[in-house]
Amino acid sequence: MILHIDNNTPEKILLEYTKSTNSFVNKKESFLQLVNSSNYKTVPENLTPFVIDKFIFKNDIQLASIDYKQHKSIKIKNINIGRKCVDFPIIMGPCSVENENQINEIANFLTKNNLKCIRAGAYKPRTSPYSFQGLENEGLKILKKISKKNNLITFSEAKDATHIQELISYADVVQVGTKSMYDQGILKALSKSNKPVLLKRGFSSTVQEFVQAAEFILSGGNENVILCERGIRTFEDKTRFTLDLCGVAWLKEHINLPIIIDPSHALGYSYGITDLSKAAVAMGIDGLLIEIHPDPSKALSDAEQQLNLANASRLLDAISPLIALEKRKLV
Amino acid sequence: MILHIDNNTPEKILLEYTKSTNSFVNKKESFLQLVNSSNYKTVPENLTPFVIDKFIFKNDIQLASIDYKQHKSIKIKNINIGRKCVDFPIIMGPCSVENENQINEIANFLTKNNLKCIRAGAYKPRTSPYSFQGLENEGLKILKKISKKNNLITFSEAKDATHIQELISYADVVQVGTKSMYDQGILKALSKSNKPVLLKRGFSSTVQEFVQAAEFILSGGNENVILCERGIRTFEDKTRFTLDLCGVAWLKEHINLPIIIDPSHALGYSYGITDLSKAAVAMGIDGLLIEIHPDPSKALSDAEQQLNLANASRLLDAISPLIALEKRKLV
């Protein structure tokens, strides 16, 4: 249950509930109050006089539900992301920050194409300890320096809770990766900040679990969550993962958060990225995340799925008329 | 290995090979000869003088491979289906033939919208013996009668080999359903005819196995195979299946056969069918298969996923500009 509480509610009462139940969340800005639905089926008596509005939910999807709020849009610097926004961000960049030159080339490409968002990983959650693990803090510094120079919005990923504060301070948007979707150390830290979050779906998480992970952030007080579908694990082995657009259709129908699609990790090969991007745009989602690299054959990670700059250009040309049809603007 | 044989090849030699090896296929029209690649790595000596061209394959994908032929298009009555064709068929109709009235209403809707293809099931491959199993032969007769009157192309499904000849004689295109993809009784019968086939992917078949099932038909001499992606089974339970557009990207890259998408069975709910159809069209596939029903709430099967006629109309409006962008024509 979610309560909208009258502004006259004494702060004292709210705090009392917070302490005693631990399931009560005090969001100072809006006096929005969350009551753990399994414990409280009715409004606590001493709050009843202050209640303006209340929402009762059937399940653990609450703040993200369209039953609660129709649409959420998220402002990041000068762009707005969400179902009703005109901006259609296409977030491009390499899998990993490898060196300053590489990030510079990417930044130039983005600037030339009037794109505003760059992605690059500094902490890489690799499957094997014997693979390249990322440049870590040094990588974040390179990314920040060049983004600042080019006035770009940076997206970068936390791989575990040990460096989440570092990500919060260096990146404009903190990406939670597919292998970290359940990491409550990361989710809790993000829920206590106002940092925009790009939450990737766990590759074996149901859409319900995906949204429940978002609820960890939302219920802590941070409303700036963007969902990102990036492919799920199935029996199919000719492609790296299976992009789940049925799941995206479900999210669009039931969830109020912005939805971004990452076709690069889903397919795992560069050949079909443009087709999948066209599909995603036509479907009415809110942005794209695409891996590009000045020279994919030399990439230290995910070499096969990154587009080179010529192909990235072609992708932009291919999706432009579809973005226009959706009455949106590429940023 | 595939051999193109000179027209002067004596029929006698061909027949001799057919009998002795059982792996040799005599396609009279084109003198195209297929040699089982595992048995023959080299051209049989007595055929060598007649060989015009030969193809060697790395795996069991042979006649469907773009290495063998770049594109195939299939002519069905007055429409052409394939990667390079202008026609974009949208095949609509109910899950099951229920009665003449129902099929009449659908036929009127299609005619009004200048659509040329109707689908409806007479033999229903149900999971439970205690569910409606279809009108069987009576259903086929209704479908044929009304299609004839309205000059429509009929698509209908065989559920097992016992009635495949009936389907071949009644339907314009025989659909092989997701549960019958491996049914070699069906595949063999179709391979011996020239009947166009809509082969649905087994819901747990890899794209490789999907194409191998097509090879059963192609290698028997029937080149008229259309592939249909209709969703695969995954762990996700909020949607009925998971539409695999990564798999479709792979098919487009490697396979020469036309590709159709069926979003209705993939999602299993009517709400997202339009969005998924838009995605499919934008991706550059060759047709759509959509379940519609005059009154879905009363449908005897698949009630939740069928669109009513008003929503079917809206779907057509929504995909039209995308079909125009692809320089294709809705039929």
Add this chain to the structure above:
Amino acid sequence: MILHIDNNTPEKILLEYTKSTNSFVNKKESFLQLVNSSNYKTVPENLTPFVIDKFIFKNDIQLASIDYKQHKSIKIKNINIGRKCVDFPIIMGPCSVENENQINEIANFLTKNNLKCIRAGAYKPRTSPYSFQGLENEGLKILKKISKKNNLITFSEAKDATHIQELISYADVVQVGTKSMYDQGILKALSKSNKPVLLKRGFSSTVQEFVQAAEFILSGGNENVILCERGIRTFEDKTRFTLDLCGVAWLKEHINLPIIIDPSHALGYSYGITDLSKAAVAMGIDGLLIEIHPDPSKALSDAEQQLNLANASRLLDAISPLIALEKRKLV
């Protein structure tokens, strides 16, 4: 709903129902009557006086449910298979009948070890048309000839409905393969016979769907169905399939049919077959199906998973004490 009908029920009434509803099944031996639960929630009036007992089911699992009958045992020649039976059959044999010598060697091995059941495939449901498809009728003849000589019970598989009558007449137990589990041409033909059936689980079928396939046979009047778990398709790629013993635990808890386990197809490699067989026996199932071959390296199909005779011997030694613990007798 299932009705037990008094022996005095006039045959006339039963036949009348059969004709008019098509959902009514006349089992002459027991006068057990099945009424399609979705159509008949109440007993038809003219049958009411004859009703001895009735069962109402929550779902499509009816005749296989332990709510209907606690245990079923199936007599095949001189052995009994089922939860409460002493006999523990281990059905061994090659993937495919290749020639008479091969089947002879297997038969000698079985006889030497006092085993009574042989399995071998004549119709092979291969994924590719370019692989060995089995010796077909010739294979069945070889199998029958040698089994007769050695007094063995034969298990062999139908791959589609075109040759199901042939299987019914040649084999003692007709195996329905994993790719044919949904083949209603096969299921219906078997339901009309009294032939014992080994029904393999579709590799992507839920246990519910697996039992529903059995209901097609049972509701037609053939009670002799044995279920066989043989591995399901998952994301794991180091093993061919994933043996689903959780599913087997569910079957044991809810279903009255005998359960056999086939570890060979599940794992796909010979190295762990003995361990998995031990696990299966300890779990309390009712039999094993194991692929063995006189010389696996030369097998025309499934070479990697077949045990040679020395290893088959070791397997028998390894499971013997476990079968003794379960108070059963290897046959």
Add this chain to the structure above:
Amino acid sequence: MILHIDNNTPEKILLEYTKSTNSFVNKKESFLQLVNSSNYKTVPENLTPFVIDKFIFKNDIQLASIDYKQHKSIKIKNINIGRKCVDFPIIMGPCSVENENQINEIANFLTKNNLKCIRAGAYKPRTSPYSFQGLENEGLKILKKISKKNNLITFSEAKDATHIQELISYADVVQVGTKSMYDQGILKALSKSNKPVLLKRGFSSTVQEFVQAAEFILSGGNENVILCERGIRTFEDKTRFTLDLCGVAWLKEHINLPIIIDPSHALGYSYGITDLSKAAVAMGIDGLLIEIHPDPSKALSDAEQQLNLANASRLLDAISPLIALEKRKLV
């Protein structure tokens, strides 16, 4: 590549490599040296004179491979776990520490049955923020207090990297849960300690990825890793997960680490836990992890899968003869 270095190797050289490459690991006890196989295909020149033995691996499975070492056994207080050990630990306890009484009852049950290992969760990695999250530090204190009094070995789980040091100091064995298998904050912290680790397989991780996660711990210098199979996510929905004994067969064939099986989380229901435990023991694994609770119906988490004490007793009786057959001793 792994190098065994002569004892005379100057510590100086080892440290130099550690610093400069970051991929070099100095394990003081054995002078075992790991060189990142992608960077070093040959022995670094200045180490060549000291090399006693070297191992070259085909893939990222190195220290866990039976090609490197045949078997590893792990000593925890007075028990030994591993393929060649006599001890067969059955680790029992509730899903969550709920209060002191509950843990006391469990400890009494274990002591009465001569069992030495207790499991209970203090930090619960729940899917929803609106579910019980565990007693956290207070829970660990209760667990430690009662285990000390009863001389029990404690197993408890870290849910993310923020409290991993707390777990290392409170628990005898740190469990890494299925949702944290990829958490490199946890894995790295554990790799730097000598704390025994029970690493659970990610429910959608292949066995290869599972072992690669173990390599993160092993390559950091901590050899005390126990693998735990606990079910993988598949399409089957009648059971919570699918216990993957084919995967376990693969692990037994290729990996030198001890293997424990957790049937409780796999099945998700109490009814089949005994059968699955019997299967696991018969298969020759090295221990069991079973959820038990004094009153499962009142459990704050995983109520359906926990055994009550009477059923836990029956389980012990049921597996005892199988453990005896394997010539092992229940501890």
